[in-house]
Amino acid sequence: xxxxxxxxxxxxxxxxxxxxxxxxxxxxxxxxxxxxxxxxxxxxxxxxxxxxxxxxxxxxxxxxxxxxxxxxxxxxxxxxxxxxxxxxxxxxxxxxxxxxxxxxxxxxxxxxxxxxxxxxxxxxxxxxxxxxxxxxxxxxxxxxxxxxxxxxxxxxxxxxxxxxxxxxxxxxxxxxxxxxxxxxxxxxxxxxxxxxxxxxxxxxxxxxxxxxxxxxxxxxxxxxxxxxxxxxxxxxxxxxxxxxxxxxxxxxxxxx
Amino acid sequence: xxxxxxxxxxxxxxxxxxxxxxxxxxxxxxxxxxxxxxxxxxxxxxxxxxxxxxxxxxxxxxxxxxxxxxxxxxxxxxxxxxxxxxxxxxxxxxxxxxxxxxxxxxxxxxxxxxxxxxxxxxxxxxxxxxxxxxxxxxxxxxxxxxxxxxxxxxxxxxxxxxxxxxxxxxxxxxxxxxxxxxxxxxxxxxxxxxxxxxxxxxxxxxxxxxxxxxxxxxxxxxxxxxxxxxxxxxxxxxxxxxxxxxxxxxxxxxxxxxxxxxxxxxxxxxxxxxxxxxxxxxxxxxxxxxxxxxxxxxxxxxxxxxxxxxxxxxxxxxxxxxxxxxxxxx
Numbered sequence: 001x002x003x004x005x006x007x008x009x010x011x012x013x014x015x016x017x018x019x020x021x022x023x024x025x026x027x028x029x030x031x032x033x034x035x036x037x038x039x040x041x042x043x044x045x046x047x048x049x050x051x052x053x054x055x056x057x058x059x060x061x062x063x064x065x066x067x068x069x070x071x072x073x074x075x076x077x078x079x080x081x082x083x084x085x086x087x088x089x090x091x092x093x094x095x096x097x098x099x100x101x102x103x104x105x106x107x108x109x110x111x112x113x114x115x116x117x118x119x120x121x122x123x124x125x126x127x128x129x130x131x132x133x134x135x136x137x138x139x140x141x142x143x144x145x146x147x148x149x150x151x152x153x154x155x156x157x158x159x160x161x162x163x164x165x166x167x168x169x170x171x172x173x174x175x176x177x178x179x180x181x182x183x184x185x186x187x188x189x190x191x192x193x194x195x196x197x198x199x200x201x202x203x204x205x206x207x208x209x210x211x212x213x214x215x216x217x218x219x220x221x222x223x224x225x226x227x228x229x230x231x232x233x234x235x236x237x238x239x240x241x242x243x244x245x246x247x248x249x250x251x252x253x254x255x256x
Numbered sequence: 257x258x259x260x261x262x263x264x265x266x267x268x269x270x271x272x273x274x275x276x277x278x279x280x281x282x283x284x285x286x287x288x289x290x291x292x293x294x295x296x297x298x299x300x301x302x303x304x305x306x307x308x309x310x311x312x313x314x315x316x317x318x319x320x321x322x323x324x325x326x327x328x329x330x331x332x333x334x335x336x337x338x339x340x341x342x343x344x345x346x347x348x349x350x351x352x353x354x355x356x357x358x359x360x361x362x363x364x365x366x367x368x369x370x371x372x373x374x375x376x377x378x379x380x381x382x383x384x385x386x387x388x389x390x391x392x393x394x395x396x397x398x399x400x401x402x403x404x405x406x407x408x409x410x411x412x413x414x415x416x417x418x419x420x421x422x423x424x425x426x427x428x429x430x431x432x433x434x435x436x437x438x439x440x441x442x443x444x445x446x447x448x449x450x451x452x453x454x455x456x457x458x459x460x461x462x463x464x465x466x467x468x469x470x471x472x473x474x475x476x477x478x479x480x481x482x483x484x485x486x487x488x489x490x491x492x493x494x495x496x497x498x499x500x501x502x503x504x505x506x507x508x509x510x511x512x513x514x515x516x517x518x519x520x521x522x523x524x525x526x527x528x529x530x531x532x533x534x535x536x537x538x539x540x541x542x543x544x545x546x547x548x549x550x551x552x553x554x555x556x557x558x559x560x561x562x563x564x565x566x567x568x569x570x571x572x573x574x575x576x577x578x579x580x581x582x583x584x585x586x
Contacts, residue, residue, distance in 0.1 A: 005361070007358050007361065008358065008359050008361075010358075011354070011355055011358040011359060015344070015347065015351075015355055018346075018347060018351065019344075019346050019347075022346060023346075086344075089341070089342075089343075089344070089345070090338055090340045090341055090342035090343075091342055091343065091344050093308060093336075093338055093342050094338075094342040094343075094356070095359070096308060097306055097307065097308060097331055097334070097336055098331060098356075098359040098360060099328045099329075099331035099332045099359075099360065099361070100359050254308070254309060254310075
């Protein structure tokens, strides 16, 4: 048997795309939520001096890369949710009895989830640019897309890992919330971590989103706490680890 | 050549045996049934044979391949219609079939041919582009059967194929299953409908508490009871005397008590009803009603397990309820 079955990966991806484009309300909610937070925080705190943010950049500019990172995380949890959905509606069994390698199944799901997440991230970025977000260059937008792909793959891996251990959707939602809150607030997505006590700064180095958001800021507005190449490298390592973990646990899980 | 060979197969869940050392074989081209109440272990057996569950112990092969060692070869040779719907209802009927055929590595031309063919077969061609969420229960079932066939499986598993269907659709699906079987597809199905097993299966294995209690052609199983059945509704007191009186006769083969009725196993029963009535009258017993019938698989089940199928399901439901109450208390 082939380890990678490209046609199967494609059809799994295509299925995610079809479901995504048919769920209009979900797309709308996923794009509106970050925009609302962005508007509320960005305009509410406009002009405030926050330590760590140079006055020349301003809070709104600072916040936009963080919001794109937030979108990546939220939409990526849907990939885990979709495994549980399939389990609940029996479709997971249909997938698991096919003679397709489990690695291909995980990859198909990941690519589907990553594509939908990145589409949403790009949408947020484009809307921000239209309303006045100043990015360094076109290249920096392309670089930020690479970061988006890595962030979303890493968190989809996490979602798959957790979903393959669970049976019910509510439990999954609660666990994801518990994980997501510290991940979001300890990533520097909404404020610079320089104000935090030092142990929190150390903890944030274990958080993949820290590198994602910092890298995004680095490439988009030229402000980063860490070297951008370090952000890329660490995020890639996280991404590979999470994908492997997700694949491993998904393979081990039983379909019924 | 065997399509399925099962040897001493066992599956434990938390120390409880759901399937308890069962062995059987199914010939190529056979229509084989697993009959039993809910919770007898039928679906667990199917899940092991279709590689969805790992057996705790024992050996099984499907289409000549070990279900543990050669899972992909097994997956390539089987089709399955699950007990519960396993369709993506956010896709159309046709998209569900396309997904399936690509997962089974079919070429594009084969896919188009086969999808149209199976859609015609289950008469869903005109609904092919409708989202499955808008399908009725019968349509979903038909679509799933169609899907199980697209990739030309050697062995088709049907887990309760007519569960929850109306009589008309059930008939339709039965005829369809028979037709398929004639086209050399080996079929193994589970059911807890006696008449379904009786009508469809070449051979049935009766399962109870994870074990196979009897296995043969439905007609042989019924013959093994040794006669027809006369059910009498009669007061319990005094019926022992009646049985004692009847026991001397050669035509009297045995009896069973359940649900307040007395079942007598009698050969050539129609000839002996008057004698039984006379004997009852002599003892001063009044018979409230009488029913004479040829044995059904229901009687076979009763004969082998000592309970009717419905009683067994009731006790199992009770036990499940008790267990969940215990769990809630813990």
